[in-house]
Amino acid sequence: MEEQTKLFTREELKCRNTREDAILIIHNGVYDVTKFLEEHPGGEEVLLELAGQDASEPFEDVSHSSDARALMKKYKIGELVEADRTQTKPAFSPQWNNDQPQEQGNSWSAWLVPLLLGVAATLLYRYLFA
Ligand code: HEM
Structure with a gap:
């Protein structure tokens, strides 16, 4: 039809x-x-x-x-x-989809480095002063 x-x-x-x-x-x-x-x-x-x-x-x-x-x-x-027409259709632009995981990846690695530094500093502290 x-x-x-x-x-x-x-x-x-x-x-x-x-x-x-x-x-x-x-x-x-x-x-x-x-x-x-x-x-x-x-x-x-x-x-x-x-x-x-x-x-x-x-x-x-x-x-x-x-x-x-x-x-x-x-x-x-x-x-x-x-x-x-308005541009309110729930269609997501592919660029958005690409950006988001990338940003998540960045923020995850941004957290990881200070976290590891913190753990290392704690271990070092305990070694030196225990
Ligand atoms: C063609 C358009 C619409 C259809 C087919 C439709 C269909 C339905 C259906 C099936 C429900 C039952 C709950 C659910 O399945 O989500 C519902 C609930 C409801 N609808 Fe619509 N609806 C339409 C438009 C609207 C509009 C424009 C409004 C404006 C505010 C509205 C307000 C509500 C409200 C307030 C309820 C909640 C009722 C309750 O839970 O007590 N609906 N609608």
């Missing part, structure tokens, strides 16, 4: 904030939650309050389970047009 992603602007989504037509923008994806309002375990109030808007932050603040994230897909109707 060919997948055609429908694109929306934030402007045209703004007014879709009623119980009869409720959408949410989460991580640049557009979700029609009209039929989900009553089923949402967190209640319909929160969804209606955020309807027509970007709910990425509140959605993440609640730490939704992977089940909830899987369920979201069912309600996805499209994405934001390129110009309206």
Whole structure:
């Protein structure tokens, strides 16, 4: 099946904030939650309050389970047009991944040297004054 992603602007989504037509923008994806309002375990109030808007932050603040994230897909109707997207996608740049272990390695060896010096100094002290 060919997948055609429908694109929306934030402007045209703004007014879709009623119980009869409720959408949410989460991580640049557009979700029609009209039929989900009553089923949402967190209640319909929160969804209606955020309807027509970007709910990425509140959605993440609640730490939704992977089940909830899987369920979201069912309600996805499209994405934001390129110009309206934010760079908040949970995609990690490979550079970050490369940097982190390196930094850890550095800090580990930075600790090791003084630690060994400390042990050596203690042993020497005990030898001399025991
Ligand atoms: C399409 C979007 C959403 C889906 C599919 C969804 C789904 C779910 C699911 C399945 C739960 C049960 C707990 C879990 O599995 O994590 C949940 C809980 C909750 N959700 Fe959502 N949610 C969505 C959007 C939001 C948004 C935008 C908010 C705004 C704050 C929100 C607020 C909450 C709260 C407060 C709970 C906790 C309820 C409790 O534990 O008493 N949800 N949601």
